[in-house]
Amino acid sequence: MSQTAVLSHPVTEADEQAAPALKVRGYWASVGYRLRYDPVTMFFGLVVLLIILAAIFAPLLAPFDPYKESVIGRLKPFGWKNHLLGTDELGRDLLSRLLYGGRVSLLMGVVPVCVATVVGGSLGIVGGFAGKRVNTAIMRTMDVFYAFPSVLLAVAISGAMGGGIGNGMIALSMVFTPAMCRVAETATAQVKNLDFVEAARATGAGTLTILRYHVLGNVLGPVFIYASTLVSVGILLASGLSFLGLGVRPPTADWGLMLSTLRQSIYVNPLICALPGAAIFITSISFNLVSDGIRAAMDVRM
Amino acid sequence: MPEMDGGLQSTGSSATGSGLAAGSSNLVEVEDLSVRFVTREATVHAVNGVSFAVRPGEVLCILGESGSGKSVTLRALMQLLPPRRTRITGRIRVDGQDVLSLDRAGLRRLRGGLVSMIFQEPMTALDPVYTIGKQITETIVRHRGGSQASARARALDLLELVKIPSAAQRLDNYPHELSGGLRQRAMIAMALSCGPRLLLADEPTTALDATVQIQVLILLRKLQKELGMGTIFVTHDLGVASEIADRIAVMYAGRIVEEGPVADVLANPLHPYTQGLLASTVHGQPRDQDINAIPGSPPDLRRLPTGCAFAPRCVQVMAECRAGVPEERRPLAGRMARCIRVPAGAVLADAVADRV
Numbered sequence: 001m002s003q004t005a006v007l008s009h010p011v012t013e014a015d016e017q018a019a020p021a022l023k024v025r026g027y028w029a030s031v032g033y034r035l036r037y038d039p040v041t042m043f044f045g046l047v048v049l050l051i052i053l054a055a056i057f058a059p060l061l062a063p064f065d066p067y068k069e070s071v072i073g074r075l076k077p078f079g080w081k082n083h084l085l086g087t088d089e090l091g092r093d094l095l096s097r098l099l100y101g102g103r104v105s106l107l108m109g110v111v112p113v114c115v116a117t118v119v120g121g122s123l124g125i126v127g128g129f130a131g132k133r134v135n136t137a138i139m140r141t142m143d144v145f146y147a148f149p150s151v152l153l154a155v156a157i158s159g160a161m162g163g164g165i166g167n168g169m170i171a172l173s174m175v176f177t178p179a180m181c182r183v184a185e186t187a188t189a190q191v192k193n194l195d196f197v198e199a200a201r202a203t204g205a206g207t208l209t210i211l212r213y214h215v216l217g218n219v220l221g222p223v224f225i226y227a228s229t230l231v232s233v234g235i236l237l238a239s240g241l242s243f244l245g246l247g248v249r250p251p252t253a254d255w256g257l258m259l260s261t262l263r264q265s266i267y268v269n270p271l272i273c274a275l276p277g278a279a280i281f282i283t284s285i286s287f288n289l290v291s292d293g294i295r296a297a298m299d300v301r302m
Numbered sequence: 303m304p305e306m307d308g309g310l311q312s313t314g315s316s317a318t319g320s321g322l323a324a325g326s327s328n329l330v331e332v333e334d335l336s337v338r339f340v341t342r343e344a345t346v347h348a349v350n351g352v353s354f355a356v357r358p359g360e361v362l363c364i365l366g367e368s369g370s371g372k373s374v375t376l377r378a379l380m381q382l383l384p385p386r387r388t389r390i391t392g393r394i395r396v397d398g399q400d401v402l403s404l405d406r407a408g409l410r411r412l413r414g415g416l417v418s419m420i421f422q423e424p425m426t427a428l429d430p431v432y433t434i435g436k437q438i439t440e441t442i443v444r445h446r447g448g449s450q451a452s453a454r455a456r457a458l459d460l461l462e463l464v465k466i467p468s469a470a471q472r473l474d475n476y477p478h479e480l481s482g483g484l485r486q487r488a489m490i491a492m493a494l495s496c497g498p499r500l501l502l503a504d505e506p507t508t509a510l511d512a513t514v515q516i517q518v519l520i521l522l523r524k525l526q527k528e529l530g531m532g533t534i535f536v537t538h539d540l541g542v543a544s545e546i547a548d549r550i551a552v553m554y555a556g557r558i559v560e561e562g563p564v565a566d567v568l569a570n571p572l573h574p575y576t577q578g579l580l581a582s583t584v585h586g587q588p589r590d591q592d593i594n595a596i597p598g599s600p601p602d603l604r605r606l607p608t609g610c611a612f613a614p615r616c617v618q619v620m621a622e623c624r625a626g627v628p629e630e631r632r633p634l635a636g637r638m639a640r641c642i643r644v645p646a647g648a649v650l651a652d653a654v655a656d657r658v
Contacts (some may be wrong), residue, residue: 195426202380202421203414203441203492213440217431264592 009162034297041293047286055102064093066100066253077269084274088258090251090270094272098279102111104165105283108238110246111229112169116176117227123177124184125219129192129301131209139185142178148174154237158246168247183226187219207231220296228291232284239280329393329500329532330356330379335392337374337383337556344604348374358499361526361533363547363564365540365579369600371534371556376502379534380413397499415445418493419502422507424485426512428477429614434461434488438495445496460491465521467579484516494525501526502535507542515650517546540583544568549636552576555601555611557627562637572639573610610641618643 002015035041054061063082070091078086084096120142127138147151150299191197192215200210239256248254250261258276266273337349349371356362364372377383378390381401394401397416404412421427429437438457439450446453454473462468464487477485486506493501503522507515523546526533537543543550547564552575560573572575573577598615601607607614609624616623620642628640 043338195421195423196429198382198428199419199421199427199489201413202382202419203495204410204412204444205414206410209444213432217429221431 006295016259020149031252031294031297036291038293038297041290041297044286044289045293047282048290051102051283051286052106054099055106058096058099058103062093062099064096066096067251068092078271082266083265085194085275086269088272095276097253098255098275101255101258101276102279102283104242104248104252104254105235105238105256106167107278108168108172108241109235109283109287111232112172112176113230115169115173116180116230117223120177120180120182121219123186124181124186125188125211125215127181128185128188129215130275131192134196135185140183142181145174146182150233151237151240153243155244155246158241163246163249165248168238168241171241172234172267175237176234180211180223180226184219184223184288188215191218225291225295225298227290228294231291232287235280235284235287305578321579328355328359329358329360329397330354330534331393331395332375332379333393334342335375335378335394336372336390337378338389339387340386340389347606348556348603349378350606352553352556352558354551354558354561356500356532356534357525358532359530361523361535361546361548363535363543365537365543365550366553367538368427369603370553371603374556375553376419376504376536379500379502380417380419381409382419384414384635386559387468401583406624411445414498415496417500417502418496419496419504420486420489420493420506422505423595424482424489425477425509425560427489428485428492428577430477431535433474433476434478434480434492435475435602438488438492440491441495457491457495460495461488463494463525464488464491466491481514482510483518486510486514486518490522490525494529497529503533503535503648505537506535508537508649509537516545522546542580546600552579555606556603557611557640558638559612559641560637560639562634566634572633572637572644573612573641574616574618574643576639578615 008045021082035045070087072091074087074089074091085098088094088097096271123138123142127135148156154171158168159172161167161170198211200214205213237261239248239254242254242256243260246258248257250257255276259273262273262276306585322520332355333353335349335352336347339346339348348535351388352371352375354362361366364375366372379394379396382653383390390402392402399408399412401409401412401417420647428434435454435457438460439453442448442453442456443450458469458473463470466487468470470498472480472484474486477488480488486509490506506522507518509517520541522533525531533546535543535546549562550564550567551558551561552567552573553559554575558576560567560571560576562572568577568580571580575596578594582596596615597617601611601614608626609626610616610628613619613623622642628642630638631644631646632638632642633645
């Protein structure tokens, strides 16, 4: 009854002041606004864009045929006879091979993450929303995959199915699915118990509407952000598989494979041998920093 | 101004025809409602035999402290309690429809159409990833169909109805961009979007600060009168209750212990619990005088005492109090109390006043 004193002279509507009209920026406009003032994200976003463009237009950009070998021009230094970044242990132009190799690495990094996002995300949302037995069935199955270190699991699956880009991508998808599933499940279980789900039910929304509209809307954010961090892990793992001879087969250009074959020449020309590794490093850190920046910009509550 | 949904009203009135065989014209009739939550460890008796009625256009305030079963009663009216763990018995009729026997589709039509609800926390009851315009529009389209554009126009009307300044811009705001009071107004707009006949309000002003609280209360009262909605308002604040209610029902341990017109109950409480509540409020006592708080704490709903649940805390307790749950006694027209000290038959107001 602490309000009684105030209630004796109630506020009328006239007392409510009209707030000054304010300009409302849309969601994506405000995300863009925040990104514009984030130089780190902008810079690495540009790097990612350049890497992707370079991979797409590799046939146009490559100065030489990446598969043309030369017995006399092996492991030559930067700038030797127009080979801007030198040549590898079989005399192939390294710049061209790096450009072509980016295609495989990006493909191996992005496609498994997309597959895992769709499969793992759906399973996680269903499990998190249904709860009880359905949740137990899905999550304990995922835990079986979780029990192995991710590299070991990828190696085991690739090894069992044989090498090749396709099998490598399947292996990586299976590695990423449990992690995606867990992120989606956790987010869903949290959202499910929030007031607005009950409020939605109170306005007559059915389970399907709540799943599609309220749960998905709130879970997609964390899922996408996690997916974007997985891209760099995917590139690293794909390179690792190729390095071990379980990914792509020679002579296909791939950063991991190039690193593996150039490794033997490290005492002859260490700079050349470091280049594929540098490409992997730059790509992976750029993806990481960009996903970090986008996450910060997309968080409406900040 | 939201007009009544044609489809809903026709089904409602036809059903009312059959439901009105008893000759009443009540919007809500709750009879002997009991709600238990069953878990492996224990059974919680949240609501134990509650009966009340609300006429169209009337505001019933359910008053009680935390855990008295007031919010559970409200949620039972819309079947919002988790079905797996909840056991509901009794009878709930809203506009002639038996809520407890409705199927899923019937419930979806009822929720948000015939009956809608305002929640306590406007921050968490609005989805943070959609604009308030989108959320209101979605509800309108769900119940009435029609285009997004027409629903959006109606959403704008609703925001103006609840007095949100520069409503057109606010439609595109996210909940976190609004203040607490504006958010609660948006919540009210959403609840009114499909012209409900019954509005349930679960402590809608508790999360707001005092000045905004009064503004929202005045708005709710005004809208309720204009739109002729029956309203059930749950609160623990006597001041709020006195401001908005026509009638008041005091709940304790899942039972209504006293009911009656708000002015009568507050001026002349019959039940010792209501008396205790009124005595434990601040109303100009000297600063150094302690407030007469009710001793003890509410009973454990897993193990209710036999007899009157308030007996362990009651200052006027007698041996008979613990024998059995006191029956409803109606000493005055429109008044009810569950206390054996209250005279059973109808007596004069003076006589009751003398006794209490």
